[in-house]
Amino acid sequence: MKKMRFISLGVILLSSLLISNAISAQEISEYQRQYQYNVKPYSSVIKIDGVLDEAIWANSEVAQNFIKKYPNDIGAPKRNTEVRMTYDKDNLYFAFKVYDSGTHIISGLKRDGGHDGNDCVGIILDPLNKKTNGFFFIVNALNVQSEDQLNNSFEDKLSMSWNSKWFSATKDYGNFWIAEIMIPLKSIRYDPKQIQWGINFLRVDAKNNEYSTWAKIPTNFHSYDLGHTGLLNWTTNGAPVTSKNIIFLPYVNGNSSEDKENGKSLSTSTSTGFDAKLALNASLNLDLTVNPDFSQVEVDEQVTNLTRFNIFLPEKRNFFLENSDLFSNFGIPPIRPFYSRTIGLDKDGNKIPILFGARLSGNIDPSTRIGVMDMQTGKQGSYSPENFSAFTIQRSVLKRSNIKAYFLNRENYISEADAKKNPLDKYGRNAGLTFEYANTEGTFSAWADYHQAFKETVVDQDKYVQVGFMSEKKNWSFVSLVGNVGKNYYTDMGFVQMINNYDAVRDTTIRLGFSNTFNQVAYKILPATGPLGKLQFRVEDFATFHPDNSLNESDAKFSIQTDFKNASFANMSVSNTSLNLLYPISFTNGTPLPAGYYQFNQFETMYTSDVRKPFGIIGMITLGQFYNGSVQGASVGVSWKSQPHLKLSLRAEINKIELPKPYGNNDLILLSPKVEWNFNTSLFWTTFMQYNTQQNNININSRLQYRFKPMSDFFLVYTDNYFTDPIFKNKNRAIIFKFSYWFNL
8 A cells, every 4th residue: 555655646746747848938028138248258357345446347237126025116216226237257246236325234254144124235046047046145235144945835934054165345435335246156056058147136225115026026024025027148158167166174072071960970072073065967967965063053033832732843954954044945834744854853942963965955957956865863872873864856837836756764773662652753754745826026926735654554544735815916815725744754853743642631642633714814015105115904713623524723813013214113903812722731730621621712912112222112912811811022132232242132032821629829930031243244242141930941051163264164063951940950061163164065
């Protein structure tokens, strides 16, 4: 039976890809024809210094007349922007002339800070002009760089995790500033035969809270949207062919640690390892890692959890973030077949050693993108070695739609005796197929998913299927989806939030399948005058149902959101929760709440002040019912910054749960002060503390980073953990250094 299911899935995938060959075609839209830039080559040396004294800058075309995108698209931007471009056999060059005056608004001097809240410019490149994948380069007025890879996923969000070496310089001339940029061609993936690329330019005028772009992007899309680029026309037969790019990034790590909670005395250790990146061709990249170390990555930000289920914590390790959309964008946020935190971390977030790994990703032709990954972990105490492998393929079809498929395999090297006792632990495999449709304008999209799990002894209720659609227009947006998850849909390399139900009386977990629906309707008003930039009304409902189709839980919400033109935000919502609780649950030290039907309402309001000002505040209040009792919650975040060097912040949250006797009461407190000091664009120090009574943990983390050369770093990290009860009883502590050096070979 399993073999037949494998064959059936393979036939479906192969047929889909063969069909896609016939219907995939690249077309230049009428939209793109409105915005064209003809780039000319230059053979002399260009010095990246913010001074445009090379002859080519006076003879290049000028991309100008930018169009306002945010907070609305009414009228022209308050300040003009001009862009020029050229290239030689090795590099792309850009020159921005940004009309401005006064003190620049800069959020910080640390690399990868992004574009929001900064006076900056950006370059969006789509070398294949397929509207599916591209690159985003950003530099602010103080020459702080950020870069990321782009995709046309419905959930495309910037992580700034992709790293590449490129060069820039900025210079202020009083009533304008210059950004001069050089991007090595070998740093990006492209087809040398492609004579037309997608391209766009972004300007963020933070002082006026305005975003503008060269090619118009509707207000309902991201400012880096790949579906609304202009055309970059190569005056030759395409971009020059460059030498292969090979990057070698070795590291040395030293660690001194003490773990009193588990009875381990002070010990020291050193380790070495490396990452390597090899460009196999202009569009396909191989990443290798041996004994990777992520000690410099910030610890997770702790949150208060008032739900019945585990929460989804974001991935922060760069190796897993690069090209992560290839693997992680299957399913919906609460149901992910692939969740990279299952690799190298246990369920409590403790480190499991990764011995080595490899990832192949990129385009094998202009319409087909693949990802292959294999990671091997080592033994950690009683935790057995495991192998994690993943394969995914994405084929662009029609004009901006995709067919995607994946196969995942986790192999656990447990003993035969343990495998007989717990056959579900031996391996876990998943496969799936997704079709994502999007119209040319990007205003309508639909998708259909089929996901299959494979486990020893499991023969039924092992699927996850879903269909949905969304429409995003200037004023109206709609989202609707329906799905079903079988109780035996295991995801050893994934995350399914609602499948495990905890019984607080028996102290056990019961797996239950469920079906789910989500519906959302939103209406936006974009006032031309007045203080409001956007006013949005939204109604949504997320509901789950038991296998017998009876209600599991329904969360309905009505919200009003206001975005002010002064960069502040306010939100107000009312929600209703209907819940058919099958097993007792506890949120206090009292008697667990019994199984039964609960219905409760809550009110929430939130305000965020002008993020451009030195002093900022984020406040949220939650009031209402909670099961058969009540909850009162307050959260406030205050910050003060002396731009661009110093930022002090404090996040404080308290949730007071009051339930009738004998179910108890509970005060959940979370405090998180943080200090960030950017000495310059090379030296950074960050220290923060987290006091969390729900997790009975106080965490102190202090990190010094010195970027002594581009992409080469020295880190010094101190971390300490204590109990909140008994307060400040030490759990563990460590001091770590890490030295890494980026070689271009």
